[in-house]
Amino acid sequence: MNAPLRTPREILAEQGKLTKTVIAVHAGERTLDLMTPVPAGTEITPIDVTDPDALAVIRHSTAHVLADAVQRLYPGTKVTFGPAIENGFYYDFDRRDGQFTEDDFEKIEAKMREIVAADFPFRREVIEKADAKKLLEGMGENFKVEHLERLQGEISLYRHGEWVDLCEGPHVPSTGFLRAVKLTSVAGAYWRGDERNPMLQRIYGTAFPSQKELDAYLHSLEEARKRDHRKLGKELELIAFHPLAPASPFFLPRGAQIYRRLIDYVRALYDRSGYQEVVTPQVFDRELFETSGHLPTYGDNMFMAATVETVERAAEALVAKPGATAEELHKTVWDQMRFGLKPMNCPGHCLMFGMTRRSYRELPMRIADFGRLHRFERSGVTQGLTRVRTFCQDDAHIFCSLDQLQSEIVAFLGQVYSVYQDFGFSEVRVVIATRPEKRMGSDEVWDRSEAALQTAVQAKGLPFEIAPGEGAFYGPKIEFHLKDALGRPWQLGTIQVDYNMPQAFNLGYVGEDNTSHTPVMLHRAILGSIERFFGVLVEHVGGAFPVWLAPEQVAVLTVTDKVNDYAAEVVTLLKAAGIRVIADTSADKLGAKIRNARNMRLPYLAVVGLKEAEQRGLSIRSRDENKELGFLTLDDFIARVRTESLPSSLRPNT
RNA sequence: GCCCAGGUAGCUCAGUGGUAGAGCACCUCCUUGGUAAGGAGGAGGUCGUGAGUUCAAUCCUCAUCCUGGGCUCCA
Numbered sequence: 001m002n003a004p005l006r007t008p009r010e011i012l013a014e015q016g017k018l019t020k021t022v023i024a025v026h027a028g029e030r031t032l033d034l035m036t037p038v039p040a041g042t043e044i045t046p047i048d049v050t051d052p053d054a055l056a057v058i059r060h061s062t063a064h065v066l067a068d069a070v071q072r073l074y075p076g077t078k079v080t081f082g083p084a085i086e087n088g089f090y091y092d093f094d095r096r097d098g099q100f101t102e103d104d105f106e107k108i109e110a111k112m113r114e115i116v117a118a119d120f121p122f123r124r125e126v127i128e129k130a131d132a133k134k135l136l137e138g139m140g141e142n143f144k145v146e147h148l149e150r151l152q153g154e155i156s157l158y159r160h161g162e163w164v165d166l167c168e169g170p171h172v173p174s175t176g177f178l179r180a181v182k183l184t185s186v187a188g189a190y191w192r193g194d195e196r197n198p199m200l201q202r203i204y205g206t207a208f209p210s211q212k213e214l215d216a217y218l219h220s221l222e223e224a225r226k227r228d229h230r231k232l233g234k235e236l237e238l239i240a241f242h243p244l245a246p247a248s249p250f251f252l253p254r255g256a257q258i259y260r261r262l263i264d265y266v267r268a269l270y271d272r273s274g275y276q277e278v279v280t281p282q283v284f285d286r287e288l289f290e291t292s293g294h295l296p297t298y299g300d301n302m303f304m305a306a307t308v309e310t311v312e313r314a315a316e317a318l319v320a321k322p323g324a325t326a327e328e329l330h331k332t333v334w335d336q337m338r339f340g341l342k343p344m345n346c347p348g349h350c351l352m353f354g355m356t357r358r359s360y361r362e363l364p365m366r367i368a369d370f371g372r373l374h375r376f377e378r379s380g381v382t383q384g385l386t387r388v389r390t391f392c393q394d395d396a397h398i399f400c401s402l403d404q405l406q407s408e409i410v411a412f413l414g415q416v417y418s419v420y421q422d423f424g425f426s427e428v429r430v431v432i433a434t435r436p437e438k439r440m441g442s443d444e445v446w447d448r449s450e451a452a453l454q455t456a457v458q459a460k461g462l463p464f465e466i467a468p469g470e471g472a473f474y475g476p477k478i479e480f481h482l483k484d485a486l487g488r489p490w491q492l493g494t495i496q497v498d499y500n501m502p503q504a505f506n507l508g509y510v511g512e513d514n515t516s517h518t519p520v521m522l523h524r525a526i527l528g529s530i531e532r533f534f535g536v537l538v539e540h541v542g543g544a545f546p547v548w549l550a551p552e553q554v555a556v557l558t559v560t561d562k563v564n565d566y567a568a569e570v571v572t573l574l575k576a577a578g579i580r581v582i583a584d585t586s587a588d589k590l591g592a593k594i595r596n597a598r599n600m601r602l603p604y605l606a607v608v609g610l611k612e613a614e615q616r617g618l619s620i621r622s623r624d625e626n627k628e629l630g631f632l633t634l635d636d637f638i639a640r641v642r643t644e645s646l647p648s649s650l651r652p653n654t
Numbered sequence: 655g656c657c658c659a660g661g662u663a664g665c666u667c668a669g670u671g672g673u674a675g676a677g678c679a680c681c682u683c684c685u686u687g688g689u690a691a692g693g694a695g696g697a698g699g700u701c702g703u704g705a706g707u708u709c710a711a712u713c714c715u716c717a718u719c720c721u722g723g724g725c726u727c728c729a
Contacts, residue, residue, distance in 0.1 A: 184723095186658055188724065189725045380727095594690055607689065
């Protein structure tokens with residue numbers, strides 16, 4: 001009944017396809033190594049060492065070599081997992097006698113090179129679970145034993161040289177295939193990713209088929225670091241941080257110019273799309289957040305606002321509780337905190353909706369708010385502009401009827417793509433995040449919400465992924481992810497369907513049938529956190545903001561101080577035309593002025609000398625075209641910059 | 655919050671158990687120069703903060719704050 005098993009190596013050899021550079025094979029969906037038997041007759045295609053699909057195999061095998069090297073150098077260290085990841089691999093170790101630091105890398109890499117040079121063949125071995133257990137227990141590999149207990153089906157071991165690991169493969173034929181290897185960093189990581197579990201030590205590394213490709217990768221990392229928004233933000237005088245406001249950015253004048261334009265851009269979009277902007281309070285009575293569910297769910301991450309009154313009441317409450325435990329006292333004080341800084345705008349918007357009697361004629365009601373939000377992000381999770389403790393979103397809540405839900409979501413999806421296009425983002429990942437374990441509302445409501453999102457995405461024909469359990473506590477969401485310079489994905493835009501919060505706030509509107517209905521609420525943001533968007537945008541454009549966003553669009557550079565008056569006049573005229581312009585009339589030579597302005601990534605340099613003053617024009621040099629455009633009259637130049645001062649979606653069609 | 659690394663002038667960095675250095679930026683002067691750095695001089699730091707070891711600490715130890723790389727988390 002069962003077809004006889006053959007290894008891919010045997011099959012390829014028969015077909016004459018077994019070259020020295022074949023490291024694995026595709027068999028349908030699966031990637032298998034040359035020693036994993038398949039039923040005779042299985043269609044297989046060889047994977048060459050240079051094939052992109054070879055990378056994961058090379059890296060996973062490299063992780064084994066790393067673990068081997070580490071166990072040779074640091075006896076007693078236990079192994080856990082070592083998968084290939086997007087740009088490399090890692091291996092998690094349990095080492096009791098010390099910590100790995102990057103200083104150890106040289107030694108470990110040297111040992112790895114020895115193992116590679118020995119060109120040990122990888123060998124695969126299928127084993128009974130009980131035997132595997134005995135083996136691993138004998139080796140003292142308790143993490144592997146624990147993992148084994150959860151495994152079902154065929155149990156395989158991989159060996160190279162003396163080293164053996166519980167592993168399903170696939171692996172390269174021998175360690176000699178691992179020619180270009182580099183360890184990159186160390187980090188802590190919880191066993192099985194659960195913070196209640198012991199912390200292991202993780203070593204990250206990367207591997208490529210050749211040194212040339214490894215070098216190219218390291219070079220690209222280097223280039224990416226140059227675009228890091230924290231570095232550019234400082235160099236270009238966009239943002240700053242101060243220890244007295246941890247994880248809270250200052251937007252310097254140049255950064256604030258851009259920040260403001262991001263918001264202006266969204267405002268203009270709102271004006272065209274039926275949104276109404278509001279301004280709402282910063283500090284609310286805690287009762288609001290209890291109703292909304294934020295305090296019970298995210299109380300740990302809220303800033304509470306204490307007043308003298310709070311402290312007095314807390315003191316009295318504590319005095320009344322002699323001998324209480326620390327935990328009880330904690331609660332006693334916490335309970336006296338009456339006010340909290342808003343971490344979200346939605347509860348405030350629910351209050352607003354509920355302030356007057358609403359009619360179906362008012363729906364959909366789209367309430368926009370650029371209110372400042374504060375979230376006490378745990379130390380260690382904050383990062384540059386991409387994860388901060390104070391930020392503002394291009395936040396809006398759409399209160400609508402069930403009938404309107406679908407069209408609102410679809411309209412929003414259209415807006416998101418148009419906006420991302422204006423900013424030059426093309427690679428957008430769409431993720432639908434479904435119900436989490438900790439949530440409000442019934443399963444029927446969640447079924448409906450999730451279906452609404454999925455239907456809309458499908459109606460738009462967008463490819464999407466599902467992230468199970470990743471939704472907000474009040475509703476599922478569609479997330480839009482973009483990547484930063486280092487390839488790390490960030491969620492920017494989102495739209496979330498929420499049947500729960502309107503219910504929690506007991507919101508209603510009078511329908512056509514003259515009875516009360518509960519509105520559905522959509523939480524949506526396109527840029528998401530303006531701070532985060534700013535950071536990702538800086539990296540995306542490498543600090544070279546398009547003309548419509550640049551803090552200064554033109555730098556007037558004088559050749560001699562004989563033309564200072566003309567330069568001043570040019571500045572006045574350009575400003576009058578709404579163009580953002582600065583002048584450099586310093587004693588620097590022209591070359592230095594150009595260098596400075598280019599380093600600040602100004603889109604246009606306008607050189608002014610006696611010739612230009614005489615002919616009432618400018619010698620223009622363009623950053624984006626990276627060349628001199630030659631002499632332009634003031635009028636021609638003004639017309640050009642004014643056109644480019646609009647995002648592409650708002651430019652007149654030419 | 656957890657693991658690891660770092661914090662020296664405005665910026666980028668070097669450095670030492672005996673109270674600190676470079677380049678750029680800044681200030682002054684000279685130079686009026688045509689498309690990526692003209693020249694000279696000057697000023698600027700209680701070496702993140704607190705404690706400890708030491709005759710002596712920027713350097714060693716501990717604590718703490720901040721930042722970075724990860725883990726967990728992200729309404």
